[in-house]
Amino acid sequence: MALKMADMKTEMHNDWCPGCGDFGILSSVQMALADMNLNREDSVIVSGIGCSAKLVHYTNVTGIHTLHGRPLPFATGVKLSNPHLNVVVVGGDGDGLGIGAGHFVNGGRRNVDMLYIVHDNGVYGLTKGQASPTLKLGEKTKSLIFPNITSSINPLILAMASGYTFVARGYAFNVSHLKKLIKMGIEHKGAAFIDVLQPCPTYNDINSKEWYNGEDRMEEGGGKAMPRVYSLESEGYDGRVNTEGGKDAETVMLDAIRRAVEWGDRIPIGVLYNNEEIPTYEERMLQRMPEYMELPPARQRISDSRKKPIADITPFMDELSV
Amino acid sequence: MALKMADMKTEMHNDWCPGCGDFGILSSVQMALADMNLNREDSVIVSGIGCSAKLVHYTNVTGIHTLHGRPLPFATGVKLSNPHLNVVVVGGDGDGLGIGAGHFVNGGRRNVDMLYIVHDNGVYGLTKGQASPTLKLGEKTKSLIFPNITSSINPLILAMASGYTFVARGYAFNVSHLKKLIKMGIEHKGAAFIDVLQPCPTYNDINSKEWYNGEDRMEEGGGKAMPRVYSLESEGYDGRVNTEGGKDAETVMLDAIRRAVEWGDRIPIGVLYNNEEIPTYEERMLQRMPEYMELPPARQRISDSRKKPIADITPFMDELSV
Amino acid sequence: MPGRDLHIGDIVIENRLQWCIGGAQGSGVDTSANIFSRACAEGGLWVVGKREYYSNIKGEHSYFVVRVDRNRVDALTEGFDVLATFDEETVARHFDEVRKDGGIIYDPSLASKKVADIPTLDKRIKDEFAERFRQSGTITIMTLLEDAKKRGVHLFPVPYSTLLSGVSAKTGEKRQSVLGRMVNVIAVSASFALMHYNLNELESSIDHVFGGRKKLSEPNKIAAEVTYEYMAGNFKDGLGYQLSRVATEGKRLLLNGNQAIALGKLAGGLRFQTYYPITPAADESTYLERYERFSVKDGDKKGSLMVVQTEDEISAITMAIGGALSGARSSTCTSGPGFSLMSEGIGWAGINEVPVVVTNYQRAGPSTGMPTRHEQGDLKFALYGGHGDFPKIVLASGDVEESFYDANLAFNYAERYQLPVIHIVDKAMANTTITLPYFDPDRMTIDRGLFLGDGTPFVLKEGEEYERFKFTESGISPRVPIGTPGGIFWNTGDEHTELGHITEDPVIRDRMMDKRMGKLDLALKEIPEDEQYHYFGAENPDLLVVSWGSTKGSILEAMARLNQHSGKIGFLQIRLIRPYPAQAVIRLVKSAHKFAVMEMNYVGQLADITAENTGLLADYRIVKFNGRPITVDEAYVSLKRIVEGKSEKRVVLTHGA
Amino acid sequence: MPGRDLHIGDIVIENRLQWCIGGAQGSGVDTSANIFSRACAEGGLWVVGKREYYSNIKGEHSYFVVRVDRNRVDALTEGFDVLATFDEETVARHFDEVRKDGGIIYDPSLASKKVADIPTLDKRIKDEFAERFRQSGTITIMTLLEDAKKRGVHLFPVPYSTLLSGVSAKTGEKRQSVLGRMVNVIAVSASFALMHYNLNELESSIDHVFGGRKKLSEPNKIAAEVTYEYMAGNFKDGLGYQLSRVATEGKRLLLNGNQAIALGKLAGGLRFQTYYPITPAADESTYLERYERFSVKDGDKKGSLMVVQTEDEISAITMAIGGALSGARSSTCTSGPGFSLMSEGIGWAGINEVPVVVTNYQRAGPSTGMPTRHEQGDLKFALYGGHGDFPKIVLASGDVEESFYDANLAFNYAERYQLPVIHIVDKAMANTTITLPYFDPDRMTIDRGLFLGDGTPFVLKEGEEYERFKFTESGISPRVPIGTPGGIFWNTGDEHTELGHITEDPVIRDRMMDKRMGKLDLALKEIPEDEQYHYFGAENPDLLVVSWGSTKGSILEAMARLNQHSGKIGFLQIRLIRPYPAQAVIRLVKSAHKFAVMEMNYVGQLADITAENTGLLADYRIVKFNGRPITVDEAYVSLKRIVEGKSEKRVVLTHGA
Ligand SMILES: Cc1ncc(C[n+]2csc(CCOP(=O)(O)OP(=O)(O)O)c2C)c(N)n1
Ligand SMILES: Cc1ncc(C[n+]2csc(CCOP(=O)(O)OP(=O)(O)O)c2C)c(N)n1
């Protein structure tokens, strides 16, 4: 039975602020999951803490709302113990790149087959608008007393430097585009990362929906707004690594970085980097444990009908015997 | 009175393994400090935990041997409270890029004026040789039971992605070169990072001194070993950003990344990226607090002779008065 | 418009009432409460107020309760005399709490709304209403109001839209978005009008709250006038509760706990503060940042303090320690989850004898818990957090005023005994708004202990090396800031020699442990008794109530009430919890007939700690853990039941919406 | 070559001795001890050994003490009968510990070395020697040896280089680097030769330790032969201590605590282990990784477990929780600093009722402390770590054998009560090598509680939603792994509804707190008494010793010694520390005349916890915190002094080098 988007909703009251970009991300996630028509039970969303992290409660698949900055390691445990699950991680930019930056970097190194979506709103929403790691140096959003004193991180470049094998950017209010990215990210074999530009109308009065849409930049002659956001695909950019085909990881990454640094007048969305040549953690593990996919940790029996252990430790004791 | 290297040594017994690359780094640090002839009291070395971190006890300036992964925030507190101190941070690759990766990334964003040296030996030395974040995927050093299952991080690229404004690589056994780098790093205005290739003869049997020296690669015809390590300077590489001069940060960074990914047969050392166009945290603070350098937190009096508070909170109370 | 029965009793209660306003988060409830409190305070009255809100930015229900009195008040009582509402949810959540003879202000156009349709109202509550009003057909707001009315509550329908039209007419303002914001002021004005309070005070409060931004204050003042007029016309008898200006002595503040502690730190010499945002601690840092530059007495230069927002709490504590090593009075502030992340750093400060202050604003745990709700659940963790044995001092303030002075004491202890100090406060204190006399910084003494960086000269004997951890009689070694000529030293988280170098020598180890842990005994000996604990009430009481932290106000008032009649009750407020003043507690407990420990957590953590330190098992444990503070009435009733011999050994208090 | 006086008494002590070998870290001390222990064990003897080492990779002093007996032994005594050395430092550090009539094996070529020149010897020790031997001129190794000799210790100079030349001649090996490594085997051989132990056992042990790598084992066996010959020729009377083969019953293991716990976890169903390297916990994970694939009884497929090295301990605990949510028995292991970083994660598991096991190998704290030394300093932290009130179980094993079975109990508790379990052990246990009977995994029962993922069907009634946190009578809600058809659920660190969605409703909050915390009462009721504590010794004792963890062996033996004579001593080993078996403790303490709590930390943490839970203040606290385990003799002496009425209230034990 095909899933509909309505199947992906829960009855939990959604308490995001009106106009919040999180709504767009939520819809995109729900549409992507519905589209992919996976069993709902086989998907799990793991989130950190922040406005964004509440997404799990609004989505009708298993939802693990964890600790601030920690969704990645939680999710990694879930996934590695049962690699058959479809694991999506969501969280804020503060969550993922501030307090969670250490996991972010090391998560890339593992290349576990899951998707990580960061709601990039430039602020710490739930704690009332402090600067997040993506807010630019010198900017002064509503809650700040002084202009931001810390430089921003570029999540895309950081993700590539960390080893994510799929790196993309979406825009919260381009739902159909974002939905596509999310599906690609889920289908990607390895650690996929999507940075989603997310207006926070309550605290980020700089990178607002209007700003992304370029409403301050009217076409000459009083025409339409000229959106800042453009899609990479529309310009023929292709971030796929194909070493045999002459596009090795380094080449693509350098191209991607050139795009990733664009900001201000032109802000690219789309897939910057997509490398399926690197084995996933699961594949690496499978090399060592041929039965891993069939009997991963979570699917093994551990006791017999008498509740006695079935792991046979005798050979190991024999090695220690005197 | 000019300082000699002997002045930089303590009587603490050095208990590194014979042949450890840490000795080279220690000498380089001590020589650099002696060369620069700063008052010993004005320098402080802050370290994490690991073999490398013991360096502070062997060096005769104030030494703060902190917690695993945390030298950067400790050092930041020291430096911001007293910006007149010359702060050098040292630690292992596990310390800085594993457990400390979150601080590493966010430390770059702050661009506090100090130098961070990572002893990059590919292993967790002090805990007996587990893989560190710089060990390559699939490599199997002595203590590993299975080949390394996690991809490595490139500290240089990560540092640039994180905002360090001086990014260099040294080699532990090229002491004169490393000494120069360290001096440059200390003199650099902003957050400087040096990744030091450090052989660990006890646990890393792959990236050994012999390997770096290319002793497995004899010149044809039975000549000398062909070292893997080469210096960027020797090839005329110049990592300085000079936007006016046409070399903006992006351009240099892309060049630098091309060098940073070299490994195996050619391993560059030297300064990859040097950008003094970004204001330091201290400078940003100074904008807000004109008296910051003169009276930083650590140098302010807080009470009068009667031990009474001297900060005048009356105006603030008046704002709250009813 | 539904009519109104005016059966107000003859007795008019003057200048003593409790008021509540509610509404969706982000709809201005806070501002209303602010205007209300300030208007009262400007009239010389004393207020104490508390904000309750969800961990949410916009849309969930929040409410503010303000108690007004002609005398100083420190705690809230149960129930309200006036409930001011402008949405359905506030009526639904609070109508039951309005006392007999009290009043509810509401928007009559919402009376027909169905309770079941309120999206943010918990299912549990809806289910309970369905059960309770199952006779009444569809449950609407009116169903609830009628129920209140039956209990003797007066209903005051205020037609917000009509009034807003009036405002619009007078101001020319047509934008619904702007007019909509004025419901707050209308609700406040309607309340004051019923209380026959002077419009001037209200207007001056509006001016102040809008910070002189005329564009905002003028229309709001007009809204106030329009409302006063309407109320005078329609409910001229008002309510049995009245407010009027009283004379005051001395200057007074209206502030909350975050501000008080920030000011206390500032006066107490804080110069380096680190933080990672977390509710309800962050406001302290934001406040400090705003006032980062300040005047200094007898100095021509400005003083300044640096506030650094870090990437996490591990960074916050370790960076603060770094600041302390450089010689600045340094601190950080946080709440449960962040405090959990600080365990390791605090331990490092312990072994390295670094004076650093952590202000822990407790909120309802465990884990993320209820981030905007109240609890005192971190006590044992504050005492025993961190692996291994190391000394730290835990100081608990009992109210906003104490917290100001304690902010300096925390630094004094930290520097005098060279160890981390946990200043433990809580969400209730942070978010309490209260009128208090001006603080007197001169009542603070700044004691930096054996610190040779603040004017005291640092001299080494010829040929001597500076030993940071020198064994001394007191266990305290002179400390210098990094950068002191001749004062090079080493720190390490490892066990160390007097020089600060790593050692594993068992003999030095034992001496270092004695040195460090001995400082706790020294502290207990030296710290004045009245910093350790406060004792209130009768000598040799029948019942001794032992407590800590923000329960103080409620207990004091409950005790006073009880002691007026039969009860002979004493109250021991423990302030210094580590080191624990065991001898004093034993003496006081033994002087009493029975003793009860009252606190805001599940297990009765102070009761446990008391047993641990004294062997005395509390006769009663009165606990509360639903996230809402203990009210005066709850304290009163539970103590009364003990006195009357009717109490269980463990009493769980459950008041609160 | 210095001569040797052979005045060995008539009595030969057979199969009971304590041996020590020392040398620089990385020089093979470990291997020697291994060969020694295994050779004894292969001869049917029982051994227990302990390794002491610095937090260093190469060069600092380490030593290994092995006790050998014809019966099972669990703890070490004070002093050695034979000290085998091949460097100066070992002599300098340990000569004093050799008992009268014991012997020291040393390299005569080092006898003239100056003690002052040993770089790694602590200044404190050098200073003490300078004072003690100030009459003796320059203090050399010989000065110390002579001093030992005066006390009745026999000296056995063994000319290592001469022997190595012999080996070189026989094997043709000329490389100094290879020959140098053989000093270890020479030292062991010399020891055995003096004990007249069969060379066969030694050779078979050498074979085993070198894992059949003939290139290594053959020359070493030749070294052994050469040494035996030399010793027979020069010291044919040997020593008053002799070893000989004895008969054994049943199969036996020689292993350490890390291995025992790893095996216990493996048998107990662990399938997902995470860790971040830390001493002394990491070896558990490395061992597990090595055996990640294993046979499964009545299954044709291999079983396997996954070990993940994480980026830090925050990741380790949260990843393990993730594994548990997927349905695998999951755990992590760590030590103090890492445990500190886990506080927040453990709290999350508490509020979300996730079964996860943390094995905490305590080491000497605080902070980095003495990473390779021993302490039981994390107890209170294990109990109260993490903000807010949440349930967790703390289980303390008393010895290596218990730790194997307890590894499964920890999982059982975790799954049955759906909460985090801290299995608290320590460095002494981790690094104890001991002979034990084969473990019997069939003595384990695997209890997964209300877990519907292991064969038990998951059925929902028509139209019913799965509620992960359903209120039930027992407080325990059926649990399903993520991915169960129909079993979608939510978790959150926030307070939550039965569905697992965020709530701040005070009523639900109270019920959820009761649900969670109530599980501790349930656990205390259901867990069998002998899993909660062990009682040994006399009924109604004069003195009850209460303790926990690895002090068990020493206390048992000391008690046995004391009870042989005058004493009437009982020993209560508390295993379940949270929930605390208060009633049983009260009963036992009250049955005794006095009670003493003995433990390895500064404050007496178990004593505190006992007071907290029972109100009973220990009459005596016997503590040790210098990083070295309590020996049998220390336990004996301190208890004897109590029995004799000569003890202080607080006794600090200080033995150890
Ligand atoms: C350890 C810890 N520290 C601090 C907090 C408080 N906190 C809650 S949400 C949040 C920041 C949220 O910002 P972000 O991750 O960007 O998410 P957003 O709300 O913007 O979606 C913080 C700091 C916490 N819950 N835990
Ligand atoms: C929180 C914490 N976890 C683990 C450890 C144990 N530990 C000590 S050193 C070390 C790793 C050292 O590796 P690295 O940082 O690369 O330094 P190296 O020894 O290689 O110089 C670890 C994991 C610790 N001290 N603290």
Ligand code: SF4
């Ligand atoms: S605060 Fe910002 S991010 Fe949070 S819900 Fe509101 S608009 Fe969205």
Ligand code: SF4
């Ligand atoms: S283990 Fe490696 S890094 Fe550590 S001291 Fe030895 S050689 Fe150096």
Ligand SMILES: [Mg+2]
């Ligand atoms: Mg954000």
Ligand SMILES: [Mg+2]
């Ligand atoms: Mg390393």
